[in-house]
Amino acid sequence: MEDSAAVAGLLWDQWLPANVRALISEVLPGGAGDARRLAVWLAGVHDIGKATPAFACQVDQLADVMRAHGLEMKTRRQFGPDRRLAPHGLAGQVLLAQWLEEQHGWTGRQSAQFAVVVGGHHGVPPDHGQLKALDDRPQLLRTPGASRGLWRQVQEELLDVCAEEFGVQDRLTAWRAVKLPQPVQALLSALVIVADWIASNPDLFPYFPQAVHRTGAERVAAAWQGLRLPEPWEAEEPPEGVQELFGARFDLPPGAVVRPVQEAAVRLARRTSAPGLMVIEAPMGEGKTEAALAVAEVLAARSGAGGVFFALPTMATGNAMFPRLLDWLKRLPAEEGTRLSALLAHSKAALNDEYADLMRKSAQRIAAVEVDEEERSWRPGDEQRIASAELVAHAWLRGRKKAMLSSFVVGTVDQLLFAGLKSRHLALRHLAVAGKVVVIDEAHAYDTYMSAYLDRVLSWLGAYRVPVVVLSATLPAGRRRQLAEAYAGAGGAVDAEEFEAVARTDAYPLLTAVPPGGTPVVECPQVSARGTSVHLERLDDDFGVLADRLAAELEGGGCALVVRNTVHRVLETARVLRERFGDDAVTVAHSRFIDVDRAAKDAGLLARFGPPGKSEERPRGPHVVVASQVAEQSLDVDFDLLVSDLCPVDLLLQRMGRLHRHQRGKGQADRPRRLRTARCLVTGVDWTGPVPVPVRGSVAVYGAYGLLRSAAVLLEHLDGSRRPVRLPQDISPLVQGAYGDGPAGPASWAEAMDAALQRHEEHRKDQAERAGAFRLDAVGRPGRPLIGWVAAGVGDADDTRTGRAQVRDSREALEVVVVQRRADGSLATVDWIAPDKAGLELPQDRPPAPRAARAAAACGLRLPSQFSYADVMDRAIAELKELYVPAWQVKDSHWLAGQLILALDADCQTRLAGFSLRYSPSDGLEVTRA
Template sequence: MVETAEQPWGKLSETGERHPLVDHCLDVAVTFRALLDAPGIARSLPRLDPIQCERLTVLAFLHDFGKCNRGFQAKADPAARDTAGHVFEGLALLWDLGALWPPGWEALLGDIAGWFKDEEQAKQMLIASLSHHGRPVSESDYQHSGIERKARHWWTASGGYDPLAALDAQAATVRGAFPLAFGEAAPIDATPALQQRFAGLVMLADWIGSDTQFFPYRQSPEEDRLALARAAAQRALERIGLMPPARREPRPFETTFAFRPTPLQAALAGEITPSDDVRLLLAESDTGSGKTEAALAWFFRLYAEARVDGLYFALPTRVAARELYARVLQAIEAAFEPDERPGPVLLAAPGYVKVDGASPALAAPEGTLWDDSAQDRQRERLWSAERPKRFLAAPVAVGTIDQALLSALQVKHSLLRSVCLDRHLLVVDEVHASDPYMREALKALLKGHLARGGWALLLSATLGESAAAEFFGRPPQPLADAMQRPYPLLSSRTKAWPMPASRTRSIEVSGSPSLTDDAALLPGLTSALEAGARVLVVCNTVARANALFRLVEATLERDHSALLAALFQLDGVRCPHHGRFARADRERLDAAVTAQLGKGSADGPRLLIGTQTLEQSLDIDADWLITDLAPMDVLIQRFGRLHRHDRAHRPAGFSTPRALVRIPEGGLQAHLAQDGTLRGPAGLGSVYADGRVLALTLRSLQDAPQVELPEQARSRIERTTHPDAFATLPALWTAHGQMIEGKALGEIRQALRSVLDDKPFGELHYPDKNERVLTRLGRPTFELPLATPLRSPFGATIDRVSLPAHWLKGDSPPETLEAEASPEGLRFRIGASAFRYTRLGLEKDDA
C-alpha cells in the first residue's frame, strides 16, 4: 500500500504496524517542550521566554522532516531497493533543492529565519535538529556523502506519493500545534553552546518519544495525538526521573546513616555554604575515612536547595561501581520518604545494570530509532549492548568515569550524555594522577560541567598537587609548599578546610628483591599461615597472579597440605582474584572475598592472591600485605587494606601492619635502556609507565620504611609525583623523563583533539575516530555471548565472557562464541587464537 501525501510513516514496527510521521514528530516535540520545564535542564540553558521555548520546540518537531523523502518511505517494503536515509537527504533539501520547496514549507522556513540573531544561526539550529542520531552532521560530512546526486530523485513525486505535499502537511501541523511560536518575541542568540544543548535535548526527546511504552502507535483516526503526547511526556519524564519530586526534604545525616558525622561529613552536610566558589570541591582523605557518606551528604544538601536534580557517582571500574551501588541506594532510601525520593537509582555499569537494587535494567526503547549507520551500531557494541548512552538520564546513578567522560569527547551521543549530566552533582571517586589523556579529558569534562552551572566533587586518597592544580585551573605550588598542605583536606579553588584524621596507622614496610623469584616468597607465606595470619598478595598483572597462585597451591599440596584450606576459595574451589572472570563468577568471588576478609569475618589463616581488583572498593582487612612495586599513590591504596578493621585478635608477629614490597633485583635502573625505555618485570614500564615515579617511590621506602598514615600521605605522594622531585633523580633517568613527557604531550594533544569543539553546527565535525577515542578510555573489552550457556568451574551458568580487545590482534569478534565444555571449565577459539576459562579465569592458551 502506498502512503498518501498526508500520512507518511515515521515509525515502523517489526510486525509492519505504522506510526504516522506527524504523530512521531509531535511526540518528540512535546517531550522536548516538557524537558525545557525540567528544573535541572532549565538551569543549564540561557533564560528563554515562553515564545522562545515554543520556537525551539518547532525546530525539535522538524528533526525528522527528512523522512518525507520517497526513498525513506520505500523502506516500508522489505523488498524495496531504491531506498534512502533521512538525515543527509534532509540537508540536501535545505541546501541544494530550495527551488522545490512547496509554499507552506517555504513560509515556515521564512518564519524560522527571523527567530534568531541571523539567518546563519537559523540554518545551524536546523542542522542541530537533524543531528538527532548522536553525531553532528557537518558540511564536510554532507560533501563527502555524495547525496546531492540522487536527492532530487527522492524528493519528487512518484507512484502516488508526493514528498513535497508531505512537507506542507508537516508545516501546517506544527503551526497548529504550537501557535505561540509564531507570535512576537526577541530573537534568540543561538551560540554554539546553546546549539549543542539544543541538539542534546532533541536526542533525548527522540529517545523518549520513540519508546512505545510511553508513546503507543496511533490507535484510531479520531485520536487527539497532541493531548495524548502531552500526557505521555509528563508520565515519561516522571517515570524516568527527569522531573524531580515536588518535595525535596532529606532526613538529617544521623537519621540517614545511623552514626554521627565526621568533621569532613559535617562540613559537607551543613557547615559549608553552597556558592559559586564551591561548585568544584576536592576532598582528600585516607581510604576508609567516610568520603562516600560525605559526598552523599553534599548531594542531599544541594538537592534540598534545588541546586541539582540528581547525582552521578563516577568510579574507575564497573566492579568498583557495583560495590558502591548498594551503599548509595541504601542511603537514598533512608534519606527520603518512599514517594519523595529521587529515583530510579541506577547501577550504570555495563554487565551489572540494576534499577532500585534489582534487574533488569531500564527498558530499552521499544520503537526503532532508524539510525542510518550500521557502523555506529557496531561501535556501541564495544562498550555494551545495554544502551549506556541512556545511563546519565537516571536521576541517581552509580557508574564508571568513562560514561561521564564520553559526554565531553567527540563520540556519538556525547551531547545527549552532556545534557543529562548537567542536572547532576558529579562525584568522581578515586581520583589519582591518572595518565595525561584521561586527566585532560576529565579537565574538559569539569570545565564544561561547571560553565553550565553544574556542581562537582572529587574524592581522592592520593592526589598530588600538580594534578589538583590542573583540575582547579591554578598554578601548581612548588614542592616545598605542596608538602606543607594539610591532609586530610577539603578544598576549593580559593579556599581550604583542614580536617582531623579519623584514625592513624603505622605500617612497617620492607623490601624484597623477589620480583622475578616467586619461590622466595614461599617460606614467609607458609610461616604466616601457620601463625594464623590473613595475607593479601597483590600482583601488577593477571599473569603474575595466576603464576604465583599455581606455585603456592602446588607447594602447599606437596609440603603443607593442612594449610590448603587457608587458600581463598569459592564453594570449595581454590582460585585467585582478578578481573578476568565471567560476570556471574566475579559477583560471587567478590562476595566471597568480603565474607572471608571483610567486617565480621572469622579469624584464622587466609591467603588471597590477586591484582589491582583488591585495592579498589572491596572493604577487606589483612594482617600482612605482599605487593609488587607500584607508584606510591597505588601502594598507599594497597596499604589501606592492612588493619582496616578493628579486630579483637591479631596473630603473634602481626599486631602491627606489615607490608613486603617486591622490587627488581639489581634495582630499576637495570631495566632502563639507553634510549630511556623502561622494560621491567611486573608491568614496570608498561602497566606503570613512569619509571621516575617508581624510582622515587623505591627511594622513599628505602629511606623511611616506617609509613605513617595519614600523617605522611601528603609528603610521600608529593616526593614521588611532583615535577620538582624528578629533578633530584640521577642523570640516567633524564632520557626516560624526556620520553615520558614527550608521550604525555602527545597524549594531551590527542585528548584535546578528542574533546568537543565550541563550534556551531555545520562546522562541528566528529572525525571518524570513535574506536581510537574509546580505546583511550581504559582497556576496552568485548562482551561476547556464548551460543550455548555452560557451567563455570564454580557451578554458575555462564552465558557470556569478556575478552580484552587487544587479545584479538585484528580478528573481528564473532556475534556469538561456539564454546565447548572441558574438565576444567570451557574452551573456545577466535581466528588462530585459543582460549580457556578455568578456576583461574580467562587465559590464552599461549599465555
C-alpha cells in the same frame, strides 16, 4: 508535528530537571516562557525536511498523490545517489534557516544556531561540507520549474502555521538578537531527539487507531500516561546538622560519629557561592562515598539538579556501588507517589542481581492507555502495569542511547568520558549529565589518555554549571590543579595565580571547591583520630625467599595479602605458596575469572577478611591471599601483613589501605602477636645494584619512571630501622614527591632517571595526541552553531569492548562467554558454579531456556592481552565463530545473541589462536603457548 510539539511541552513541564530548564531560560529575553515556546516549536518543526522531493519520492503510491496535487518530483531511481545528500534533518535545517532569513530578516549566523537543532535531530549535526553540497543541489529541496513555487508555498505554509500554533510568531523578532550558547543548543537538540522518539513510537501514538477516536489532546494524554516517565528528583535542603543528616541517610553503627572530612565537605557545599566542583582528598576508609552522597544532596537542592551519576573505574566497583546507591535513595525524603528512575550503566548490568530484581519489579508495558483508565493504570502494586516500589528501572529509559537519561545512575567512568567523544547522539549524553550531580571516584586512577577526555568533559560540565564531586585518596597536586582549571575555564576568566595556589598546598586531608568561573576555595579539615604507622622493608624478588618469610611471619597464624602487578606473577606466586602452606591456605584473586566467579571471589574475601563483625569466617590459621590490582580499591578487606610489588606510590598507598584497615582489639590485640605492628614488604625489584631494577612485568604495566620515582620517595622509609610511613600524615608528601617535577633519589640514579623520564614524556605526548583525534572540541563562543560538532567522529559509542577502547588507552579486549562441551558434543553451562545454574543444557537447535541462557551469560570472561594484538585477535575471532549457533541469535535468546562462545572440554581446557587455555575456579584462566 503536533505530537512531537506536545511531547516536548510535557517533557519540559514534567521531566526536565530544574537546572536544565534554568540554563536554557536565562539566555532568552522572555525567560522560562520563551524557553518552553522555543523547545515546543523546534520539536514541532523538526521534520520539515520531509516536505521535500528528495524525501517524498520514497513511496510511489504516496508520491503519486502529491504529484496529483501539483507537487512534481522525480522517482527515487531518477534522483540517483544525489538523494542521499539531502537527508531530511539536513534539509530541515536549510529550510528553517531560509524561512527565518527570508520571512523574518535573520542573518545566516543568527538562524544557524537555532536551525542546527533541527539538522541534528538524528544524532549528528551537519557539517559545512554537507550544507555546501545541498546548497549546490536545490532541486533536492524543490523541484525546478512550475512546481518549485508550490513546494516553497507548502514548506512556508507549514512553518507559518507552526510558528502561530506553537506561540513563537510574536517572539521571533526578539530572539533574533539572542546568542545561544553551545551547551544550550546541545540541550535543545537532545530534547527534540527525545520528543521525536516518543512521538514516533507507534505503541504510544498509533498510526491508525481503529477503535478509539481521540482529539489531539486526548491522544497525547493517552500516550503520556502509557509512557509514565518518572519525574526528576527535586532535592530538598537536607537537615542542617551533619550528624543528623548522616544518621538519616546511612546505616551508621551505634555511637558512630561523623568524620571531620565528611562534616567539612557538607558545610563547604553549603557555604560556596554557587554549586560547582568539589575535590575531596582523604585517606582510605574515611567515608568519602558517604560524604559524596551527602554533598550531592546539598548541591542538588541548591542547583536544581534532578539526579546523580556515580562514575567508578570498573564494572566490579560499579556493581558494588549500586546497592549502596539504592539504600541511600530509599532514605531520601519524598512525597507520597514519587517515582525515581535508577539504573546500572555498563554492558553487563542485566546480570547484576540487584539491578535485575529492580527491572523485574518495574515491569511496565509501554503503550497508550485509555484516558479514563488513569486511576487503574497507575495503581501501585499492579505488577503487570507499573512498579510497586518508588525506585524503578524504567523500561523506556534502557538501552545504550537512553540509559544515562535515568535520574540516578551508577556506571563506569567510560560512560562519563563518552560525553567528551565525538559520537552519534552526543547531545543525549550531554542532556543526561547536565541534569545531574556527577560524582567521579578514584580520580587518581586515570592515565594521560583518559585524563584528556575527563578534562574536556569537565570543561563542558562547567559550562552547564553541573555540580561535580571528585574523590581520591592519593591525588597529585598538579592533577588537582588541572581538574580545577578544566572545570572553571569554561565558566569565565581563570586567574592563574589562584589555581597555582591550589597546586601548591600539601595539606591533607584537603577539600577544594571551585564555583563555575569563580575563585577556588581550599579547606583543610582534620583527619579522624585513627591512624596507622606502616613499617616498610625490602624483600628480594625470589619466590623461595617470599615463602620462607611468610612461613616465619605467619607461624602463629595470621592473614597476609600479596599483591602482584601482573596475573602471571600472581599465579606463579600462588603455585609456590601452595606447596608450602597447602591449597586451602592460599586464595587467588585477579581479573581473569569469569564474571560469576569474580563476584564470588569478592564476596568470599569480604566474608573472610572484611571488617570486624562482618568477617566471621576469618581464618584462624595462616592464610595468604595472592592478588593483582583488584585488591587496590573498593574492597573493605583487612590483613595483618602486606607484601607488594613496587608500584607507583599512590597505588602502593592504596594497597596499604588494606593493611590494619580496622581496629582488632585494643592495640590490635586480636591479631597474632608478631603481626600487631603494620608492616609492608616491598618486592618485585632487584635492590642489589646501584639503581633499583623493577621486574619486566611491572615496567610494562607502569613504566620505569613512575616506579623509580616511587622507590625514590620511599627510600627514607624502607627497612625496619627507618621511619615508618604514617597514615594518613605521609600520604600527601609521598604522592606530591613522586609526582612533582623536582629531583628525586640519590645522585647515582640521575642517569637512569633521566632516560626513564624521556621515555615517560614521549609516552604521555603520544597519549595526548591520540586522545585528541576524536575528542570533542572545547566549548565555543555563544552564538556559534554546533555545525560540524561531531564531524569526523567515531560513529556510535557504547559500553562495549570497542567503545571502551575509544576512551581508554588500551588495546581492544576480546570478551567471550565460557561454556562446557560434554563428551557427546552437547553444550552446557559450566559445572562448578551454583548448583541451580551449573550444567544446564544449552541446545544448539533452539534457543536455550532463559534460566540457562542467563546463567551462561554470567560466565563472561575478558581474554588477556595476548589476544589483543591484531593478528592474534583476528585468528581468535575466526576460530570462535566456528561455534556459531544460529538458534541463539534470535530475540528470545538475547542473553547469548552476538556473543563469542568459548567452549571448554570436561577438563576445563581448550586451544585458541595458538595458545593453550586452562581454567580453574581457584586460579582462573591460565594461558600458555601451545
